[in-house]
Structures are given as C-alpha cells and as structure tokens.
Amino acid sequence: MVTLADVARHAGVSASTVSYVLSGKRSISAPTRERIQHSIDTLGYRPHAGARALASSRTDILALMMPLRTGLYVPVMMEIAMAVTTTARSHGYDVLLLTGEEGPEAVRRVEGSAIADAMIVMDVGLDDPRLPWLREAERPAVLIGLPTETVDAGTDGLDCVDLDFEAAGARCVEHLAELGHTRVAVLGEPPAVYERGTGFAARTLTGLRAAADRHGVGLLHRPVDGTYAAVAAAVTRVFEERPGTTALVVQNEAAVEPLLALLRHQGRAVPEDVSVVAICPDQVAVHASVPLTAVSVPAQEMGRLAVERLVGRLAGEEPRGTELIAPRLTPRASTGPVAAPASPDVPTEDRRGHGGR
Amino acid sequence: MVTLADVARHAGVSASTVSYVLSGKRSISAPTRERIQHSIDTLGYRPHAGARALASSRTDILALMMPLRTGLYVPVMMEIAMAVTTTARSHGYDVLLLTGEEGPEAVRRVEGSAIADAMIVMDVGLDDPRLPWLREAERPAVLIGLPTETVDAGTDGLDCVDLDFEAAGARCVEHLAELGHTRVAVLGEPPAVYERGTGFAARTLTGLRAAADRHGVGLLHRPVDGTYAAVAAAVTRVFEERPGTTALVVQNEAAVEPLLALLRHQGRAVPEDVSVVAICPDQVAVHASVPLTAVSVPAQEMGRLAVERLVGRLAGEEPRGTELIAPRLTPRASTGPVAAPASPDVPTEDRRGHGGR
DNA sequence: TTGAAAGCGCTAACAG
DNA sequence: CTGTTAGCGCTTTCAA
Numbered sequence: 001m002v003t004l005a006d007v008a009r010h011a012g013v014s015a016s017t018v019s020y021v022l023s024g025k026r027s028i029s030a031p032t033r034e035r036i037q038h039s040i041d042t043l044g045y046r047p048h049a050g051a052r053a054l055a056s057s058r059t060d061i062l063a064l065m066m067p068l069r070t071g072l073y074v075p076v077m078m079e080i081a082m083a084v085t086t087t088a089r090s091h092g093y094d095v096l097l098l099t100g101e102e103g104p105e106a107v108r109r110v111e112g113s114a115i116a117d118a119m120i121v122m123d124v125g126l127d128d129p130r131l132p133w134l135r136e137a138e139r140p141a142v143l144i145g146l147p148t149e150t151v152d153a154g155t156d157g158l159d160c161v162d163l164d165f166e167a168a169g170a171r172c173v174e175h176l177a178e179l180g181h182t183r184v185a186v187l188g189e190p191p192a193v194y195e196r197g198t199g200f201a202a203r204t205l206t207g208l209r210a211a212a213d214r215h216g217v218g219l220l221h222r223p224v225d226g227t228y229a230a231v232a233a234a235v236t237r238v239f240e241e242r243p244g245t246t247a248l249v250v251q252n253e254a255a256v257e258p259l260l261a262l263l264r265h266q267g268r269a270v271p272e273d274v275s276v277v278a279i280c281p282d283q284v285a286v287h288a289s290v291p292l293t294a295v296s297v298p299a300q301e302m303g304r305l306a307v308e309r310l311v312g313r314l315a316g317e318e319p320r321g322t323e324l325i326a327p328r329l330t331p332r333a334s335t336g337p338v339a340a341p342a343s344p345d346v347p348t349e350d351r352r353g354h355g356g357r
Numbered sequence: 358m359v360t361l362a363d364v365a366r367h368a369g370v371s372a373s374t375v376s377y378v379l380s381g382k383r384s385i386s387a388p389t390r391e392r393i394q395h396s397i398d399t400l401g402y403r404p405h406a407g408a409r410a411l412a413s414s415r416t417d418i419l420a421l422m423m424p425l426r427t428g429l430y431v432p433v434m435m436e437i438a439m440a441v442t443t444t445a446r447s448h449g450y451d452v453l454l455l456t457g458e459e460g461p462e463a464v465r466r467v468e469g470s471a472i473a474d475a476m477i478v479m480d481v482g483l484d485d486p487r488l489p490w491l492r493e494a495e496r497p498a499v500l501i502g503l504p505t506e507t508v509d510a511g512t513d514g515l516d517c518v519d520l521d522f523e524a525a526g527a528r529c530v531e532h533l534a535e536l537g538h539t540r541v542a543v544l545g546e547p548p549a550v551y552e553r554g555t556g557f558a559a560r561t562l563t564g565l566r567a568a569a570d571r572h573g574v575g576l577l578h579r580p581v582d583g584t585y586a587a588v589a590a591a592v593t594r595v596f597e598e599r600p601g602t603t604a605l606v607v608q609n610e611a612a613v614e615p616l617l618a619l620l621r622h623q624g625r626a627v628p629e630d631v632s633v634v635a636i637c638p639d640q641v642a643v644h645a646s647v648p649l650t651a652v653s654v655p656a657q658e659m660g661r662l663a664v665e666r667l668v669g670r671l672a673g674e675e676p677r678g679t680e681l682i683a684p685r686l687t688p689r690a691s692t693g694p695v696a697a698p699a700s701p702d703v704p705t706e707d708r709r710g711h712g713g714r
Numbered sequence: 715t716t717g718a719a720a721g722c723g724c725t726a727a728c729a730g
Numbered sequence: 731c732t733g734t735t736a737g738c739g740c741t742t743t744c745a746a
Contacts, residue, residue, distance in 0.1 A: 001471075044469070045469075046465075046466065046469030046470045047470060048411065048470060048471050049407075049410065049416075049470040049471055049472040050406075050407045050408070050409075050410025050411040050416065050471060051407070051411045052407075053406070053407025053410070053411075054405065054407040054408045054410075054411050059406075059407065061453075064454070066439075068439055068443065074431060074432050074435050075431050077435065078431050078434065078435050081438075081454065082423075082425055082456060085454050085455070085456050086425065086456055086458065089456070089459065094453055094454075094455070094472065095453065095454045096418075096451055096452065096453055096454070097421070097438065097442050097451075097452045097453070097454040098442070098451070099439060099442050099443055099446070101443065102446065108403075109403065112401070112402075112403030113403045113404060113405060113406040114358075114405050114406055114407060115406040115451065226644065227644055228644075228645075228646035228647075254644070257614040257615075257618070258614075258646055260618065261614065261617065261618040261621060261646055264618060264621070264622055265621055287583065287584055288585075289585035289614070289615055289618055
C-alpha cells in the first residue's frame, strides 16, 4: 500500500507538505506542488480513509437513512437516493446507506462511532423516536419530508427539505377549477400512510380542501391501497355517491395505472369524460398509459438540496430550518375542460384533450 | 467523546484488556469482563470507526455499486439494496452506496483508500471496464448478475450471484406447453438492454428458445420499451403476424400493466383468450391488475446471498465462482389451458382460468 | 489472565 | 514557503 510517507520520500519533501498539497490549506510553491503531484500520480497514492478520519475527525461520508418498507413510493425513494449519492460525490462525499428499520440505534451508532459526518433522514413520522437523538446529535442532520402536519412545528433546530404539499394540493384544484370542474374526487395514499402521521399526505389534503373552498369545488377524499381491486372499489363508489364527478386527483403512485385501466374499462374517456391530475414523480406521469397532468414530486431536487444543506452545515453554515419546494404543475394529456353537462349527446371527437398549456 | 482509554480507566484495567473484551480474541476472566462491560454501558462507549480501521485494516463496511439509470428495474434494484443492507447489518457490516456512473474510478477509490472491506457490483455488462480492476483488487467482490451471455465464461476468479435466467425462460415455456399452448410471443426488455450485453436478457432468450424447440412451441420475440404505446404496437403486430398466438411471456416490469390494460382494451380476456406469464419480482406479479403467473426474480435472495458470500470471503473462504438461483414459477390467475381452437363459438364462461397448480 | 508499548497513516499546530 | 513533531483511538505483538 502506498502511504503519504512514500510519496514524501519519492518527492523529496516532508509528509506534511504532501498533506498540505492534498488539502490545499497552505500555499505551496508551484514547483514543489508539481513534483509532489507527479509522485502521487506515478505511485498511485490514495489517502487512507481511516487514518484521515482519525486524524481529522472527518470521514467525508454522509449517512442516508431510507425506509425499509419496500413497495412504498419506491421510485421516489430510489431517485432521492441516487440524487443524494451523485450530489454527495460531486462535493467529495460518499454515502452510507442505513435502513429506517434500525431506528434510533442507527442514529446513535453514527454519532458514537463517528462513521459519518452528517446524516439525511427520510420518512420521518410524527413522534419519530429518532428525532430526539437527531436533535441532541453533534453532527448536522437534515430531514427529507416534514415530520409534522403543519409547517413550523416540531422541527425545532432541525433542517428539513420537502415539497410544499399544501401548495401542491391547492395547485391541482386550481388547475381543475380553471377548466370548469366543480366535482372532484381525491384518491389518496393507503390509509396506513395517513395514520402513521407522515405529514405530507395530511398537508396535501389541507391544500386541496382550502383551494376547493376558495373555488367552490366539491371534494371527496378516499384513501386507497395501490391494488386494482382497491382502486376499482373506491372509484366505483365515488361515481355512485356523486355521479357528477368530472375530475380525479391521485396521490398514490401505485394507484395510477390501475386507475387508468379501470376508467378505460368503464368506458370513461380521459380527459373527455373525466380529467385526472396526479401528484407523482415526473417519470411516472410521463410514462403512464395516458400522459398525466401532474404536480411532480421533485425527488432529485430534494436529494440534491438535502446534500447541499449538509455540505453547507459542515462548512460552518447555520441551520436554515424548513425549506419547502414550490410545486410545479405540468399540463399533459389527462386533463381538459369539463364536458358540457347539458348536452350528453355531443360527439366526443371534437373534445380532444389539451393540457391548457 | 468516550474513548477506549476512558473505559479502561473507569474499569481499572489496561486499554488492551478492554479491546480484547470487545473483540473476544482473548479469554478474559468473568469478573473483569463484567466490570468492563459495565463501564462500557455506563459511559456509553462506542469504538471510533476510523481508529479501528486504521489499526486493524478492517472497516466493517461493504460497498454496493448500483446502476444510476433510474427507471430501469427500479423495484428490483431497491429490493436488492435493502436486502444487502439488512443482511450486512445482521453480520455487523455497514453499506456504502456507490453509483455505477462513477465507473472503474469507484472501484479504485474503494481499493486505494480502504474505505470498504469488499464490494458488491450490480448491473455488470459484457466488457465492463470495472471488471479488470475488480479482478486485480485485493478485496473480494461479488457481482449480482452475470456479465456474460453464457455461464462459466469471462467471470474467472469473480464470484457471481444471479437467477438462472436460462432455466427461468425454459420454465415459462414448459408451463405454457403443459397447458397446451403452441404459439407463444415474448415481450422482452427494451432493445437497449439487449444491446448493452447485460447477459440476463440473452440468457432468458436462450432458455425460452431451447424449451420451445423441445416442446414444439412456436416463439416470437419482441423487445419493447416500457411505454403503453410501444407495448400496444408490439402486441398488435404480434397478433397480426401470428393470429393463433394464445400466450405471452413478459420480461419487462414496466410493460406489465400497459400490456394488461391493452389486452383488456382489445377485448382479449386473460387467461381465457390469452395466457400471460411474467418474469418479474413477486410483488409486481401479485399486485398486477390480474395476478400473474410468474417466475419471480428473487431480489431479496440475491442481495442476501451476495452479502453472505462476501462475509464468507472476508472470513477466509475461497471464491466459489458463479452461483445460479433455481427459478420458481408460481401459478396465479393469468394462465390457463389454451382455448379449443376448433370451436370459436364456445362461450367463455366455462373456461375460467386456473393456474395449473 | 493481564499489561506495556509500538505502531497504523494522516493532520495540524508549532517552529523555522 | 517548508519541516518537525505530537497526537487521533484502536489493535496487537511481546512480556509478564
């Protein structure tokens, strides 16, 4: 193994000089720097991570705690993880993957054994047992996703990054209201998600309801599991309870395709008979069997922001509290103006959907 | 921060004794061990990861290199990652997440800076530039997925874990042949996957073709992108080219729901008019709008096996070469006996699907 | 069964 | 601008 001492000897300088070339914390004359750099290259030297960590108390590693429960918003999780990893790399950090399953113990482990410099925690619930440990921790942490149902509560001292789900919900209703829809049903996440107090689901609902009130829109909310059967049951019931429903908002990745399949099966054309707005990653919206008008969940941006925060904190910046990402709704083929209710005989050919762009 | 020296002082012993209590590499008298353990607990001591790594040249970290290309078999990747992480933890290891995007450089980085003890590499292609570095590396590595199209070629010296895709393909055809199908079409991964030489796609095809020959089954193969449009085009063409097609094999997670939606749309009942067999994770098969007869891609098992191999290697075991997991086909609602071809007037009611268990 | 002591490879004062 | 030196916290011979 090539050590710093080897490089120093090869370049005819002292170890510290080599160290300073690497860290750039001291100005080195051009010739020496070049000579050292040359030695580094020819010898193929790489600093020993453990030694560096011991001497400097920095590991250049960020811990990322992901929920284990596979099958729940998988693509979003994956995108976030990848965004975190690539952003981290671009700042010189590596990423240690931890599962949420380990709970508070993982937080203490990271803290106690100095295995990472900071941590990113996903899927934090209300009264999450990790929160107290994170607050007390020496190392900075940032949460992806708000643990609370209302902004500015319970996150004292912790940095958070999340989509502004309240605004996202509102944006969906506004878009539909603009198109003339007045009867809207919401297909939400599975009941378990609401019960767990994951926050984002509740906040979305708040936004949806507020906007519905403002625009005189009637709103029906149904949590659904992401199976065809569950979606079918919920949608059927919605149309029975309120036959005048002309638009749906879906916040449930797994329910998207089942929903579209069902509507097709029932002979309801999208968007001629019913408009659909989704809150989901762009990828899901674009690749759906009907390209969906959607407020995108900016997974990449969330991952990137979280890392940048942490890098900032590690460079001495102060915590900045909660940062919500403004929602962006992209009109696609799944929404259109509400059909004229008075004349059900009008041929559908002339009402091809347009996104309203 | 609590150090080993603190514990030693608190317990009234030497540092080395504490160290040996922790590692168990020396027999310690019960009383001293208990006293030390008590000190450890009360002080809340955790060994410093960097210091330990420096002194012992072991980090207790496994590197996991995942493909970045998000959107490609995402759920499988995610499941593998989680299985790797939990299995690793159960053996006392943490997991460092690397993206495939970093390429060979990441391999050299892990090797050079001793940041991990071993690595797991996913999505290895033919002529993957990482292979030479992995072969030369000091640290053990195991590949998830065979980089070659044929077993026992080009993996010299490297451990591999993968599903036996050849047998999986064969199993699909056998199942359909048993049900009387003689005209089968295969919807495969996107063309890019075959071109990239990812191996598993080619091996599946080999198995499908061999079994088709054996059983006198006519096979049509179509790579498809995972969009509704692409699937619709491919399927429509298949039925035009060979109207007698009564069964489909799908190896493309993204194509599953579009396919089912399309068949429903075209009025082809599953499995009465057409049987569908998938090669995909169980989760996808179970939650599809029609529960799918499928050969499952055992993501969890692959992740677990990979880690166990690595742990074994780190404990001194010899490389074991390639290990293929035998495929398991689970009959569900999507396959049934072929409809009597001579009497197209027979009502479909009496031909309800059964999986043939 | 335990202790003493010499590093592991690097960083960061402190000194020139 | 560069060198000397004292650790960082732990593991592991070597001695007792």
